[in-house]
Each structure stands twice: as structure tokens, then as C-alpha cells.
Amino acid sequence: MKITILKASIIVLFCFLITACGQNECGFGIHIAGDQLKLADTINDNNKTYYLYTRTTGWQEKTVFFELYDQKPEFDQCTYQPDIKKLYMVAYEDFPENPERKHIEKMILQPDQPEKLKIIYTTDKTKGVENVYDVKFTR
Secondary structure, rough: HHHHHHHHHHHHHHHHHHHOOOOOOOHHHOOOOOOOOEEEEEEEEOOOOOOOOOEEEEEOOOOEEEEEOOOOEEOOOOOOOEOOOOOOEEEEEEEEEOOOOOOEEEEEOOOOOOEEEEEEEOOOOOOOEOOOOHHHOOO
């Protein structure tokens, strides 16, 4: 009898999870675990606006990427995939092997170069950005 009640409870819970999601939500209410997406900055260059996003991925070992767009993207609510192609993407390096963690001193937009984002690092945290999510374009 207890097993039947347990099975019924699991079925009811499963049905609740399926029907609890609205149209704009992910199936089962689950997003890509661990992924985070944030607009870091925008910059105008030659009458064009560029959008810099940080994307954090990974379960335990987090990796942060900078994504550059030449239009404002819209992102899927579940997978955080953009509706347009990225102009450029580069990983932020944490340098864990270095006893003095490196910080970003400058984030330079260079849209006419193959390397669209140039990152200048420093070990002096008074000259750099300590939190990767606070990075802005160098103007």
C-alpha cells in the first residue's frame, strides 16, 4: 500500500511540474544549470552601438566568456542562446597558477581587427577591475 501511495505522489508531482510552467518558461522550469548571462557594457563607435556581455558557464569549474554583438541580441529564456550571431567571443582567463591573480586593466574595442576585443591584464588590483562582472569598455 505504501508503494502505491509513493508512486501516486511521484506521478502527481511530475504532472504538477509539467503543468506549472507558463508559455515563456522552460520545460519543467529548468534553465541551463550554472549558466549566467549579463550585459556588461555598450559603446558607440562610428555611429554603431556594440554590446558586451559576460557569459558564465560550467557546473563546478566556472568559465567566463566575453561576447561582443554589433546589434542588441535577444536571448532564449531557457538556453540563453542569442537570436543573432556573435561578432566575437573570448574567454576571461583567471590565471589560477599565478599567485597574484591577474585583473583586467583595459577592455578595448577594435571592430576592424580580427581580434575585436583586446584585453590588457594587470596584477595590480588598484589599476584593474577586480570583479570580472564589472568590466567596462576602455573609453
